[in-house]
Amino acid sequence: MSALLEVDTACKRFGGVVAVDECSFTVEEGTITGLIGPNGSGKTTVFNLVTGYLPADSGQIRFAGRAERRPDPTRLARRGLIRTFQQARVFPNLTVLENLALAVPHSMLGAVRARISPAERIHGEELLADFNLTAHATTLAAELSFGQRKLLEFAATLMGRPRLVLLDEPAAGVNPVLIETIERHIRRLNADGLTFLVVEHDMPLVMRLCEPVIVLDRGRKIAEGAAADLQRDQRVLDAYLGD
Amino acid sequence: MRIELKDVVAGYGFGDVLRGLNLVAEPGEITCLIGPNGAGKSTVLRAVSGLLRPRQGSIHLGDTEITGESPRRLLSLGIVHVPQERSLFPLMTVWENLTLGGYVNRDRKAVRRRAEELAERFPLIAERRRERAGSLSGGEQKTVEIARALMLDPKVLLIDEPSIGLAPKARSEVFATLSSLSGGGWTILLVEQNARSGLAVAQQGAVLDGGVVKHTGPGSKLLEDPEVGRLYLGAGRNVAPARVS
Numbered sequence: 001m002s003a004l005l006e007v008d009t010a011c012k013r014f015g016g017v018v019a020v021d022e023c024s025f026t027v028e029e030g031t032i033t034g035l036i037g038p039n040g041s042g043k044t045t046v047f048n049l050v051t052g053y054l055p056a057d058s059g060q061i062r063f064a065g066r067a068e069r070r071p072d073p074t075r076l077a078r079r080g081l082i083r084t085f086q087q088a089r090v091f092p093n094l095t096v097l098e099n100l101a102l103a104v105p106h107s108m109l110g111a112v113r114a115r116i117s118p119a120e121r122i123h124g125e126e127l128l129a130d131f132n133l134t135a136h137a138t139t140l141a142a143e144l145s146f147g148q149r150k151l152l153e154f155a156a157t158l159m160g161r162p163r164l165v166l167l168d169e170p171a172a173g174v175n176p177v178l179i180e181t182i183e184r185h186i187r188r189l190n191a192d193g194l195t196f197l198v199v200e201h202d203m204p205l206v207m208r209l210c211e212p213v214i215v216l217d218r219g220r221k222i223a224e225g226a227a228a229d230l231q232r233d234q235r236v237l238d239a240y241l242g243d
Numbered sequence: 244m245r246i247e248l249k250d251v252v253a254g255y256g257f258g259d260v261l262r263g264l265n266l267v268a269e270p271g272e273i274t275c276l277i278g279p280n281g282a283g284k285s286t287v288l289r290a291v292s293g294l295l296r297p298r299q300g301s302i303h304l305g306d307t308e309i310t311g312e313s314p315r316r317l318l319s320l321g322i323v324h325v326p327q328e329r330s331l332f333p334l335m336t337v338w339e340n341l342t343l344g345g346y347v348n349r350d351r352k353a354v355r356r357r358a359e360e361l362a363e364r365f366p367l368i369a370e371r372r373r374e375r376a377g378s379l380s381g382g383e384q385k386t387v388e389i390a391r392a393l394m395l396d397p398k399v400l401l402i403d404e405p406s407i408g409l410a411p412k413a414r415s416e417v418f419a420t421l422s423s424l425s426g427g428g429w430t431i432l433l434v435e436q437n438a439r440s441g442l443a444v445a446q447q448g449a450v451l452d453g454g455v456v457k458h459t460g461p462g463s464k465l466l467e468d469p470e471v472g473r474l475y476l477g478a479g480r481n482v483a484p485a486r487v488s
Contacts (some may be wrong), residue, residue, distance in 0.1 A: 038410045039381035086408060132279065143255050146327065146404075147280030147436065172408045173327075173436050175279045176477030201410050242412035 003062075004029040004164055004195050005081075010049050010059030012042075012219075019045040021219035022059070027164065032186060032196040034210030034227065036203075038240050042219040043199045044086065047166050051083050052076055064163065080163030084170065088149035092142035096133055096152055099141055100124040103156035120159065127155040130181055147173045154182060164195045171202045183209060203241070207231075215240065244270055244305040244321070244398045246291060246430055251300035253290045260286040262454035263300070268447070270398070273421065273431040275445035275462055277438040277475055282451040284434040285327065288401040291432065292324035293317040304399065318347065321398035327407060327434075331384050331391075333377025337368055340376045340387060344394030354394070361390045365420075382413025386420045399430045406437050418444055438476050442466050450475055 005027040012020040020042045027033045035043050048054040050061055052071030061068045063081055090099050104120050128134045131151040136144065141152060150173055157165055167186075171179045179202065186196055186209060200206050206213060207227045215223040215230060217239040223230055230236045246268045254260040260283045268274040276284040289295040291302060293314040301310045304320055312320075331340045341361065345354035362369040367386055376384060385405050392400055405421065406414045414437070422444045424431060435441025442448045442462035450458040450471055458471055465471050 036410075039408070039413055132281075136281070139258065140256065143258060145281045145285060151280060169408060173280075173404060175436060175475065176438055177475060178280060180477055201408070201414070203411055240410055240412060242415055 002029050002065075003027065004064060005050065005197065006060075006062040007046065007050065008060040008062070010046070010061065011057045012045055012049055012054065013057055019219055020049065020056075023216070023220055024059075025214050025221050025224065027195060027197050029163075029195050030190070030193060031212070032190050032198060032210050034206045034213035035197060035199045035216065036201070036206060036213060036240060037216035041216040041239075043216055044168060045219075046216070047083060047168055047199065051081060051166065077160075077162075080161070081166070082157050082160055082162040082164070083166035084150075084153050084157055084168055086168045086172065088146075088153040090141040090144075090149050090152050090156070093140060095138050095140055096128065096144070097124065097137045099152055100127065100156055100159055103159040124155075124159060127158055130185070131155055131178065147175060147178075150174055151178060151182075154185075158185065158189070162194065164197065165189075167196060167198045167200070169199055169201065171200055171205055179205060203227075244430060245303075246399055246432065247303045248287070248290070249301045249303075251287075251290060251297045251302065253286060253295055253297040253300075255295075259298070260454050261290065261297070264451070264455050266449055266456055266459075268399075268430050268432050270430045271426055271428055272446040273425050273433050273444060273462075274447040274449060275433045275435055275438075275441040276449050276451055277435065277441060277465075278451035278457075279475065280436075283454045284451055285403055286454075287451070288324060288403055288432060288434060291317075291399070292322055292401055294324070315347075318395065321395070322401065323392040323395065323397040323399070324401045325388055325392045325403065325405065327403040329381075329384055330388055331376040331379075334375060336373055337376055337379065337387055338372040341368060341372075341391050341394065344391035348395065357394055357396065361393055365390045380413050381409045382416035385409070385413075385417045389420055389424070397429065399432070400424070401432050403434045404436055405433075406435065406440065414440070439466060 003026040008024050009022045010020055011022055037043055049056045052073045061071055128137055154170055170182050198210060210227060212224055213227045213230055214221055215236050222235050223233050248264055248266045251261050251264045252259055276287060278284055290297050293312050296311045301308055309317060342354055342358050345357060348354050365386060367383055368390055405417050418440055433441055433445060442465055445462035448462040448465040449456050
């Protein structure tokens, strides 16, 4: 295995608050790596640094062997790095199906022509069926519930052909039965070679899905290893899991 | 006081989310609403608190019909809504956030008195009163939000997914807070996607699907119901158990 993503001594401050503090870790290609930690430990900020939504104050990010001096979300997405958000970001005034169609990677010209192939359309319809969204195919995304928007956003990431997907709390606000659907998709895509970095508080899901798991606290990596081992690690118990 | 929804139809845009929903929540009990995404759980809360006007049907608080009343009027009748999103003002102190819950009460002395009572009930508030709310952990913030909802001494509490996005430790704190409210005389409608933990702290449960109530019963019964388990709770492996004190 080789490192697909390398974060090297990344730092990010917001005023006097150090959100990410000389944080270093790697995500090996082909893994489903978990990233856990208490609320406010810097997980989402790390996602923002890696994907270029925020500039790091210092440190280095490498994706697929190339150092990203100024990571740019659009460029990285074209190179295969896709993310989701805690509060799902969808186009509210487009229908569910239109949201999926827009997620198909195009050249700029292709996006303007907005053509999707029959195969992509079938793929989109299958995803809608999997996530109980078929009846909402022509519904505006604004009319979906919080959980349904998360499912739509997750389905949209599957329309592309990414190499690394960063999932920010994919199970939060999602019905337990559909969490299993999400899990099944992640496993299938991982078996096809897709790498995942997953921020998630649903520990049983992390236990089943992720290997290795990285633990952040106060912006730093405090532990890394198999989920089962981390559950016995006193630092992790103190910072995150509780007694 | 008892909340009763009869044949309620409500929705957004052209679509109906609630399609003739019937539900009763009794005082002194937590009634937990569970169900698939888009089933209408949050919409029930919005209809009861007046944020969404039902298209048909009726909602009663005790013997009083409250269908279509404004949120302000419903607040004065004792219905308080704790939304899903974090809603504290992060740069204000814990105490300032708490007393804002009594904003509509002009008797400032009564507001202070009530805040002191709540500080006794929730030690976290007494300990951290001068700290900025944004410096609290997610679970602590949710506890302050729930305390703030109690400032006007409400009769009905509507709590929407209080554990969403919280780390396991913080989630346990929130379920412990909810559990401590049980039996306090409030009528509590709780929406919780973390369905097993929600049902575990609730006296009653209701399973919503497609905008109607499909099953009702004591929380513990629904947890044991194999059909409810298969269709709505998952295989039972994927929800962290709440540590309820």
